[in-house]
Amino acid sequence: MISHRPYRGLMAAGLALALGAPAFAASHREAPLMTLDPGADISDVYAFVSYDAANLARSAAERKATLIMNVVPSQEPSSGPNYFAFDDNVLYQLHVDNDRDGAAEDLVYEFKFETEQRSPDQFIATLALPPVTAPDGPNAAGMSRIQRYRVTEYRGCSFGRKGPKKCDSVTPLFDGQLVPTGPSNIGPLTTPMYDQTAALPSMLPWSVAHADETRREMGDDWWPYGLEPNRHVLDTFLRYHHEQGLSKRRLTPEELFAPETLSSYKV
Numbered sequence: 001m002i003s004h005r006p007y008r009g010l011m012a013a014g015l016a017l018a019l020g021a022p023a024f025a026a027s028h029r030e031a032p033l034m035t036l037d038p039g040a041d042i043s044d045v046y047a048f049v050s051y052d053a054a055n056l057a058r059s060a061a062e063r064k065a066t067l068i069m070n071v072v073p074s075q076e077p078s079s080g081p082n083y084f085a086f087d088d089n090v091l092y093q094l095h096v097d098n099d100r101d102g103a104a105e106d107l108v109y110e111f112k113f114e115t116e117q118r119s120p121d122q123f124i125a126t127l128a129l130p131p132v133t134a135p136d137g138p139n140a141a142g143m144s145r146i147q148r149y150r151v152t153e154y155r156g157c158s159f160g161r162k163g164p165k166k167c168d169s170v171t172p173l174f175d176g177q178l179v180p181t182g183p184s185n186i187g188p189l190t191t192p193m194y195d196q197t198a199a200l201p202s203m204l205p206w207s208v209a210h211a212d213e214t215r216r217e218m219g220d221d222w223w224p225y226g227l228e229p230n231r232h233v234l235d236t237f238l239r240y241h242h243e244q245g246l247s248k249r250r251l252t253p254e255e256l257f258a259p260e261t262l263s264s265y266k267v
């Protein structure tokens, strides 16, 4: 993490081709002081070739990649009613090393957030009155807090404490316009039609179709949460584990979790 003023800088560096880069990496709650600043705390960073059929049909050189940065780590889905937000004072950057020289400055995507608190008297960030069916505008009237962001693409810059310099190009994406973040997926009463409400439609044009296809193949809840919905998967894994000699006896799914976890949380 690099400090900038007035922004605190947060960058996920060395994506894709510089996995050996020593200085910056993602981790969950990796240092005591970092726990005081969850909006600037990276958890996971992902980079992969987008796997929709249209992209895979392109030549290797023409394929597009998906980059994902997660922040505000180790939160529970039930930690409402005011859910998690990005920080206007953090400079979020994804750094990419395209030429494998260990300097992840060939391509940088920078995200700056602006938060609007529209209803100061509403102490819950999102209410179902009326239900939220759009990320912004009249159909987002139930949201007292709306976060929007701008994205800037930097190519061929060198980055120092004062920011980028000597760039080949600096391009504001989305025509430099603010883009609304999706609301938290609170539930069907507050955020019905969540696929259409959240960031999916404003990201990639095929994302909604991809989600529809996934739902047809895997049902409405393709990441089931909790021990019971996943019991058969865990039990099968433990059976394989035992059959292949990796465990001395066949463990039960409950034995994978600390007893305190099972009593305190829906695991």
Ligand SMILES: [Ca+2]
Binding pocket: 026, 027, 028, 029, 030, 034, 041, 042, 043, 073
């Ligand atoms: Ca972290």
Ligand SMILES: [Ca+2]
Binding pocket: 096, 097, 098, 099, 100, 101, 102, 103, 104, 105, 106
């Ligand atoms: Ca490089």
